[in-house]
Amino acid sequence: MASINSNFLKLKAGYLFPEIARRVNAFTEANPSDAAKLIRCGIGDVTEPLPEAVRKAMHDGVDEQGNRETFKGYGPEQGYGFLREAIVENQYADLGISADEVFVSDGSKCDSGNILDIFGPGNRIAVTDPVYPVYVDTNVMAGNTGEADANGSYEGLLYLPCTAENGFVADLPSEKVDLIYLCFPNNPTGTVATREQLKAWVDYAKANDSIILFDAAYEAFIQDPEIPHSIFEIEGAKDCCIEFRSFSKNGGFTGVRCAYTVIPKTVTGAAADGSRVPLHQLWGRRHSTKFNGASYPVQKGAAAVFSAEGKAQVAALIEHYMGNAALLREACTTAGLTVFGGENAPYVWVACPEGTDSWGMFDKMLNQAQVVITPGAGFGAAGEGYFRISAFNSREKVEEVCQRIATVFG
Amino acid sequence: MASINSNFLKLKAGYLFPEIARRVNAFTEANPSDAAKLIRCGIGDVTEPLPEAVRKAMHDGVDEQGNRETFKGYGPEQGYGFLREAIVENQYADLGISADEVFVSDGSKCDSGNILDIFGPGNRIAVTDPVYPVYVDTNVMAGNTGEADANGSYEGLLYLPCTAENGFVADLPSEKVDLIYLCFPNNPTGTVATREQLKAWVDYAKANDSIILFDAAYEAFIQDPEIPHSIFEIEGAKDCCIEFRSFSKNGGFTGVRCAYTVIPKTVTGAAADGSRVPLHQLWGRRHSTKFNGASYPVQKGAAAVFSAEGKAQVAALIEHYMGNAALLREACTTAGLTVFGGENAPYVWVACPEGTDSWGMFDKMLNQAQVVITPGAGFGAAGEGYFRISAFNSREKVEEVCQRIATVFG
Numbered sequence: 001m002a003s004i005n006s007n008f009l010k011l012k013a014g015y016l017f018p019e020i021a022r023r024v025n026a027f028t029e030a031n032p033s034d035a036a037k038l039i040r041c042g043i044g045d046v047t048e049p050l051p052e053a054v055r056k057a058m059h060d061g062v063d064e065q066g067n068r069e070t071f072k073g074y075g076p077e078q079g080y081g082f083l084r085e086a087i088v089e090n091q092y093a094d095l096g097i098s099a100d101e102v103f104v105s106d107g108s109k110c111d112s113g114n115i116l117d118i119f120g121p122g123n124r125i126a127v128t129d130p131v132y133p134v135y136v137d138t139n140v141m142a143g144n145t146g147e148a149d150a151n152g153s154y155e156g157l158l159y160l161p162c163t164a165e166n167g168f169v170a171d172l173p174s175e176k177v178d179l180i181y182l183c184f185p186n187n188p189t190g191t192v193a194t195r196e197q198l199k200a201w202v203d204y205a206k207a208n209d210s211i212i213l214f215d216a217a218y219e220a221f222i223q224d225p226e227i228p229h230s231i232f233e234i235e236g237a238k239d240c241c242i243e244f245r246s247f248s249k250n251g252g253f254t255g256v257r258c259a260y261t262v263i264p265k266t267v268t269g270a271a272a273d274g275s276r277v278p279l280h281q282l283w284g285r286r287h288s289t290k291f292n293g294a295s296y297p298v299q300k301g302a303a304a305v306f307s308a309e310g311k312a313q314v315a316a317l318i319e320h321y322m323g324n325a326a327l328l329r330e331a332c333t334t335a336g337l338t339v340f341g342g343e344n345a346p347y348v349w350v351a352c353p354e355g356t357d358s359w360g361m362f363d364k365m366l367n368q369a370q371v372v373i374t375p376g377a378g379f380g381a382a383g384e385g386y387f388r389i390s391a392f393n394s395r396e397k398v399e400e401v402c403q404r405i406a407t408v409f410g
Numbered sequence: 411m412a413s414i415n416s417n418f419l420k421l422k423a424g425y426l427f428p429e430i431a432r433r434v435n436a437f438t439e440a441n442p443s444d445a446a447k448l449i450r451c452g453i454g455d456v457t458e459p460l461p462e463a464v465r466k467a468m469h470d471g472v473d474e475q476g477n478r479e480t481f482k483g484y485g486p487e488q489g490y491g492f493l494r495e496a497i498v499e500n501q502y503a504d505l506g507i508s509a510d511e512v513f514v515s516d517g518s519k520c521d522s523g524n525i526l527d528i529f530g531p532g533n534r535i536a537v538t539d540p541v542y543p544v545y546v547d548t549n550v551m552a553g554n555t556g557e558a559d560a561n562g563s564y565e566g567l568l569y570l571p572c573t574a575e576n577g578f579v580a581d582l583p584s585e586k587v588d589l590i591y592l593c594f595p596n597n598p599t600g601t602v603a604t605r606e607q608l609k610a611w612v613d614y615a616k617a618n619d620s621i622i623l624f625d626a627a628y629e630a631f632i633q634d635p636e637i638p639h640s641i642f643e644i645e646g647a648k649d650c651c652i653e654f655r656s657f658s659k660n661g662g663f664t665g666v667r668c669a670y671t672v673i674p675k676t677v678t679g680a681a682a683d684g685s686r687v688p689l690h691q692l693w694g695r696r697h698s699t700k701f702n703g704a705s706y707p708v709q710k711g712a713a714a715v716f717s718a719e720g721k722a723q724v725a726a727l728i729e730h731y732m733g734n735a736a737l738l739r740e741a742c743t744t745a746g747l748t749v750f751g752g753e754n755a756p757y758v759w760v761a762c763p764e765g766t767d768s769w770g771m772f773d774k775m776l777n778q779a780q781v782v783i784t785p786g787a788g789f790g791a792a793g794e795g796y797f798r799i800s801a802f803n804s805r806e807k808v809e810e811v812c813q814r815i816a817t818v819f820g
Contacts, residue, residue: 001619002588003530004679004687008695045483050475058707062468065460065666068804072665073455106516106667106705113700117551120413137699141527178412211412255482255706256475257516269414277414285418289547290523295516295705296665297468394478 007143012152016133016378017043020362027366037370039397039404041390044187044347046252048320048394050301051313054251057304061297072296077288079104079260080296083303087260090306091245095232101264101280103287104302106294108217108246108259112181113138114290115213115242115261118282119269123178128170129159130188130379130386132215135181151381161382162189164351168340169193172204180205182231183215185222188379188388189349190325190341192227198234205240211269211279212241217259220250220318222344238264242279249346250314251305258294258302321346324398325391331402332389335409346391349376353409361387369404417553422562426543426788427453430772437776447780449807449814451800454597454757456662458730458804460711461723464661467714471707482706487698489514489670490706493713497670500716501655505642511674511690513697514712516704518627518656518669522591523548524700525623525652525671528692529679533588538580539569540598540789540796542625545591561791571792572599574761578750579603582614590615592641593625595632598789598798599759600735600751602637608644615650621679621689622651627669630660630728632754648674652689659756660724661715668704668712731756734808735801741812742799745819756801759786763819771797779814 020042028035064070078084084099105111116138125144127135136154139145146155153159158177160170168191170182182201184193193201205212214231222229231241243262247253263283268276294302304310325342332339332350342348352361358375365371365387374390376383391398430452438445474480488494494509515521526548535554537545549555549567556565563569568587570580578601580592592611594603603611615622624641632639641651653672657663673693678686704712714720735752742749742760752758762771768785775781775797784800786793801808 002621002679003533004681004689004692005528005530006682008528008692009681009687011695043484047478047481047483049478049481050472052476055472055476058472059469062460062465062472062707065662066462066465068457068459071457071459071662073457073662074453074664107702109702110700118415118418120415123413134699141696141699209411252475252481252483254484255703257702257705269412271414271419272416277419279414282414282418285421286551289544289551290520292517292519292667293665295667295708297472297707298705 005141007141010140010145010147010154011137012148016374019378020372020374023362023366024372034370038372039370039393039401040372041393041401042372042374044390044392045254046249046392048252048317050252050256051305051310051317053304053307053310053313054301058297058301061300065296075293075296075299077291077293078284079294080299083299086303086306092230092232092262095230096238097232097262097264101262103261103263103283104294104299105259105261105291106257108215108244108248109134111259111261112213112215112244114286115283116142116144117286117290118279119179120272124158124176126158126160126173126177126180128162128181128183129381130162130376130383131181132183132187133379153381159380159382162186163382164340167191168349169197172200176208176210178210179213180210181213181215183217185218185345186341187218188347188374188376188383190345190347190388191349192222192224192344195226195228195234198228198231202231202234202236202240206236209270210240211267212237214241214243216243217246218249218345219245220314221322221346223322224344227344232262232264238266240267242267247302247305250318251302252317253302256298256301258298320395321391324393324395327398327402328389328391331405335405337409342391348389348391350387350389352385352387358384358387364408368408371401371404415551417551420550420555420557420564421547422558426784430782430784433772433776434782444780448782449780449803449811450782451803451811452782452784454800454802455664456659456802458662458727460662460666461715461720461727463714463717463720463723464711468707468711471710475706485703485706485709487701487703488694489704490709493709496713496716502640502642502672505640506648507642507672507674511672513671513673513693514704514709515669515671515697515701516667518625518654518658519544521669521671522623522625522654524696525693526552526554527696527700528689529589530682534568534586536568536570536583536587536590538572538591538593539791540572540786540793541591542593542597543789563791569790569792572596573792574750577601578759579607582610586618586620588620589623590620591623591625593627595628595755596751597628598757598784598786598793600755600757600798601759602632602634602754605636605638605644608638608641612641612644612646612650616646619680620650621677622647623654624651625654627654627656628659628755629655630724631732631756633732634754637754642672642674648676650677652677657712657715660728661712662727663712666708666711668708730805731801734803734805737808737812738799738801741815745815747819752801758799758801760797760799762795762797768794768797774818778818781811781814
């Protein structure tokens with residue numbers, strides 16, 4: 001009798017986005033004439049075209065596949081050297097990371113989920129609240145949690161509240177934890193951590209022999225020169241941190257698929273026999289056994305993000321989305337709402353007006369403004385009282401959203 | 411203290427291909443003037459250009475990413491409908507498989523490894539011997555085995571010998587097993603299973619409530635019209651089988667990355683509470699949580715495999731490689747060697763002459779013919795006494811290999 005992984009049965013049935021879809025459908029069915037007015041600012045997906053430099057490189061990569069002399073079959077599972085070297089040169093210069101510490105993949109969601117393969121059972125795991133749901137769900141699947149409560153919080157995970165009081169940067173836990181998921185600039189709050197705050201986390205991890213899984217998917221949106229882009233800017237991080245990076249949000253690769261994970265060779269974990277094992281070695285084995293490399297034309301495209309043209313085109317994309325974020329912040333502030341994030345990230349995190357909870361705000365924005373936002377409670381119990389507006393959109397639609405916010409709250 | 415997955419430490423350090431590389435390097439260092447003569451017939455990687463229809467579709471897909479109106483961000487994790495529908499129409503017509511039972515991915519190696527995520531602990535697992543190493547190594551990582559013995563066989567797995575006596579189709583086990591990996595046409599032996607043999611396996615699985623993980627990555631090479639291309643041609647398979655398919659070997663996608671897994675909604679496993687759970691539902695959740703869809707231009711390219719031009723171009727590729735296989739079979743037979751496979755698969759499986767073991771043959775072919783083959787023992791204990799020659803090569807190189815075989819054994 002084949003037995004299934006019963007941990008899957010603990011998973012809540014993706015309550016957030018299906019529930020959003022259900023409410024949007026109900027609205028458009030009840031108000032068919034308003035359906036065309038809907039503007040979606042919910043999901044964190046890019047909207048602007050893939051940079052020309054990237055497309056050109058991908059075309060070249062496809063053409064190479066048409067010629068016996070330049071045809072590429074299986075590539076190195078870890079990614080082509082040309083891409084890993086471009087990543088180190090452009091993203092980790094002076095940080096002491098080498099190209100063989102970079103693992104290219106088809107996405108950060110995959111990496112941040114699959115990373116649990118290399119960790120043992122029994123680790124005490126901390127996540128922030130609100131949180132990117134993949135960190136939680138993959139721990140549920142791996143059997144690292146108990147059942148969920150009514151808020152969708154799982155027994156066995158330590159949730160670290162991120163609130164206006166702590167600037168949406170979790171306080172250090174008072175207990176010992178083994179794995180810590182941190183995401184800065186943060187999804188969903190759009191907030192960032194200072195160098196001092198990150199240093200405190202690295203110090204905590206070193207003192208407690210814990211590992212920080214640092215998700216830096218939004219680093220390209222950082223405008224403040226004082227904010228670190230990489231956890232490896234922090235002293236000691238190369239002993240205790242893994243960093244996830246992506247081409248999704250800077251280069252607009254959400255549909256093209258390319259990301260990478262950086263594991264310094266100096267980061268180790270404890271084996272059952274007490275010996276220390278480099279996580280780099282374990283991930284290398286996992287990557288080469290259960291993955292077969294990212295698509296070659298895609299890797300060519302990713303490398304072109306670091307060309308002179310690519311850099312200029314990506315900078316223009318970032319400027320566009322951050323311009324959107326500034327408009328959304330201003331519209332919310334003018335409307336008397338309290339706003340967080342959106343200065344170094346493409347997400348604006350807005351406090352609900354007194355007396356309205358986050359699903360109440362969702363309904364109000366849908367019914368009165370025909371704007372789809374994401375209720376904070378969908379990201380965890382501490383997200384209650386907030387909603388997220390995504391800046392990934394055309395300028396025209398963002399300007400329209402701003403006008404509607406003025407009308408609803410004016 | 412972060413603990414690692416200590417099961418990884420049971421893994422043999424990839425003894426096969428690194429050892430091949432070590433011996434090849436030693437040869438070229440000792441015989442630098444012969445290095446240029448080396449012909450590699452070891453690894454199962456395609457060599458011929460990506461079909462023109464595929465490249466054209468990929469170019470179109472890249473161009474679409476350059477236009478705001480046709481830009482594609484995150485796609486459906488399960489794959490675009492246009493590709494899933496093309497797969498069903500062209501590969502599963504009349505087999506009762508629906509498009510929502512097809513999960514598109516970036517590779518069969520990934521799928522056949524990741525599938526273990528949805529199964530629980532305690533399953534009794536059977537693999538064939540010789541075997542594609544990924545099936546074994548991913549079970550080791552998942553904690554489904556004990557330690558390896560001197561042959562590289564892991565405690566706790568049931569190895570089913572495939573020999574000349576049983577035509578390299580494993581006999582049914584005399585005991586009850588829960589998960590069974592079958593691969594036809596087979597890697598590494600290049601042999602196939604008849605309809606009756608597959609029927610016996612499906613009947614066994616149904617009788618024992620076990621699941622067959624059926625790897626059909628090489629189905630496009632089948633020449634004999636009596637040999638099933640899909641396990642779902644067998645009555646009852648939709649109750650107990652998962653099938654893995656790939657664009658790697660037919661369309662030449664090893665560097666481009668696209669594959670798919672078919673899970674009928676009628677296949678179930680047992681939960682800890684005794685309830686039956688559809689594996690389709692579990693894999694759907696796994697796929698959408700730990701994967702973000704295959705690259706859009708790649709999915710466009712994969713769909714083009716099923717266009718009229720694509721079909722003709724793929725047929726020409728298959729004809730080329732199978733022509734190579736026929737030449738290699740003939741050369742070996744003429745040289746007095748006993749040959750298996752190579753009639754419905756791009757691998758020729760050759761018995762070593764009496765008195766030579768498979769690594770001995772490897773050394774002989776390397777030293778006397780400068781041809782790199784794969785020793786059968788590298789695929790498992792029952793592979794001892796055989797070697798594999800891959801037909802993935804140019805015609806010119808295959809003809810040269812045939813001449814050298816004639817010289818060495820002449």
